[in-house]
Structures are given as structure tokens and as C-alpha cells.
Amino acid sequence: MELETVQLHIIDNVAHVILNRPEKRNAFNSQMIMDLTDAFRTLAEHSCRSIVLTGEGSTFSAGADLDYMSEMREASHQDNLKDAMRLADLLELIYTHPKPVIARVNGPVVGGGNGLVAACDIAVAKKGSFFAFSEVRLGITPATISPYVIRRIGEGRARLLMLTGERFTADQALEYGLVHRVAVMGDLEHAVHGYTTALSLGGPKALEECKKLIQKVGEEPLDSVKNYTAEMIADLRVSEEGQEGMGSYLDRRDPEWQKG
Ligand code: ACO
Secondary structure, three states, X not given: OOOOOEEEEEEOOEEEEEEOOHHXXXXXXXXXXHHHHHHHHHHHOOOOOEEEEEEOOOOOEOOEOHHHHHHHHHOOHHHHHHHHHHHHHHHHHHHOOOOOEEEEEOOOEEOOHHHHHHXXXXXXXXXXXXXXXOHHHHOOOOOOOHHHHHHHHOHHHHHHHHHHOOOEEHHHHHHHOOOOEEEOHHHHHXXXXXXXXXXXXOOHHHHHHHHHHHHHHHHOOXXXXXXXXXXXXXXXXXXXXXXXXXXXXXXXXXXXXXXO
């Protein structure tokens, strides 16, 4: 797999996906969306246990590439739609990815960059980073990212942040629920490592199913998920992984998946 704008390294069962256009503050153009899609598709089949998404250089991501976006004025509505769908598909791929994904927010996050953060399961931000939904100031809206951001921070906060376009701090992002933790630079690695270690203790299939559970139960009314939740636990407790997990606890040994 050849990636032009993204780096991919796998170290000790953790995949690191790095946005790599630091000279453009990791703004994403169509090549980066393609590269990220290829990287996340490949990782869905890989045996790594978790994925860390981060940016090279001073910024996590400056959102959509504005040079590229303004060039799209020459394109037809159909081509603009196809292009926007590629970002929508990428966000869905990350959100529904079988592996847990951690956003390591190494610096500012503007516009669409917030969609990448919100599509991740866990987000840790470097203290001093700032965030902004600048879209309305550019005469557009945070359209494709909105399903993930609104689920994460709620409609009320989305109204404040998306309508004003004002910058907010990492501590405010923590308070709003966009990120789960704020760490000073030296502690950022430590915080991310703490999460990848915790994730490596869970059964791989259990983590995958747990992501589906959270999504479905979060989206659907109580009465329509009752059967689904009962079916899930009925299947998982007799599954190979469920039996191994509970058996290892009773035998006072580590489960097989923690040995790899
Ligand atoms: N698209 C294209 N190029 C960009 C983008 C972008 N979104 N953001 C930054 N760049 C480019 C700049 O034009 C500049 O290029 P140049 O060196 O060729 O002149 C280079 O990246 C560095 O930018 P600076 O602004 O000098 O970097 P700084 O570190 O001071 O600030 C920051 C970083 C805060 C991210 C700033 O660049 C910024 O606010 N960018 C605009 C972000 C934005 O509004 N994005 C929303 C896009 S809309 C959407 O996502 C749907």
C-alpha cells in the first residue's frame, strides 16, 4: 500500500496513523482522504489491537484543504457530491472500525479536523491545543462531520460552537466531551500509552462488539434494543473468546489474547 500524505507504523500491536502534510497543517485534500481510507481499511484486517490517529508537526489538522475546496467550484454538483461522500465514508469507516481508535491531538484542530476527533472512540489533547468550527466564517457548514460531533458534544454545545465559530481551549473541549483527557506534552505519550495498554487487556472480538453495542444502543429507543442486547450477551458468553475470558479469570491466569 503506497500512502503519500499519511504515515502508518505498527509498533507492539498498536497502529499509528499520522497525518503527514505539516507544511499545510495537515489540511486534508482528496489524496489524504484516499490515503486515510486505505490505511483504515487495511488495519481492519490487521491483527493490531488499537489505532492511534495523530498529526505530524504543530497541528493535528486544519480541516479541509481550502485550496482544494475552492478549486472544486469548477466541478459539477455531482462531482462535489462524490467528493463530499468520500469524507463522509472515511468518517463512518473510523467510527464503525472494528478496532478502537484513539485521537492523539497534538495541536490545533480546525473545521473538519474535529470530525476526525469525534469519529475516534477516545481522544486525548495536548494542553495548549485549541479547537474551532470555522466553517460558517468561510460561508460553509460543518456538514459531513456533524453527525459525529453532535453525538459527541450534544446539540446545545454544537449550536454555540458551530454558529459562533469561536476558538475554544483543550480544557473546554474536555468539558464539552469532545476529548476525554488533556495532557501536557510530556504526558501525552503516557496518556495514550495508558489507553492502548487498557485496550490490549480486552478481548478483540469483545471490543469490536462493544463498539457496535454502544452505537446501536446510543441511537435506538430502549424497547427496540432489548432483544439485541440479550442476543449479544447470549452469543458472546458461549463464544470461544467469552469462554476463554471467563475461564482464565476463574483459573487465575491471563487470557490467551493478552499473550500475543
Ligand atoms: N487549507 C489549505 N492550506 C492551509 C489550511 C487549510 N485548511 N490551513 C493552513 N494552511 C496552510 C496555510 O495557507 C499556510 O500555507 P503557506 O505556507 O503556503 O502560506 C500553511 O498552511 C501554514 O499556515 P499558518 O496559518 O501560517 O500556520 P499556523 O501554524 O500559524 O496556524 C492554523 C495553523 C491555526 C491551523 C491556521 O493555519 C488556520 O487557522 N488554518 C485555517 C483552518 C480552517 O479554517 N479550516 C477550516 C476548513 S473548512 C472545513 O474543514 C470544512
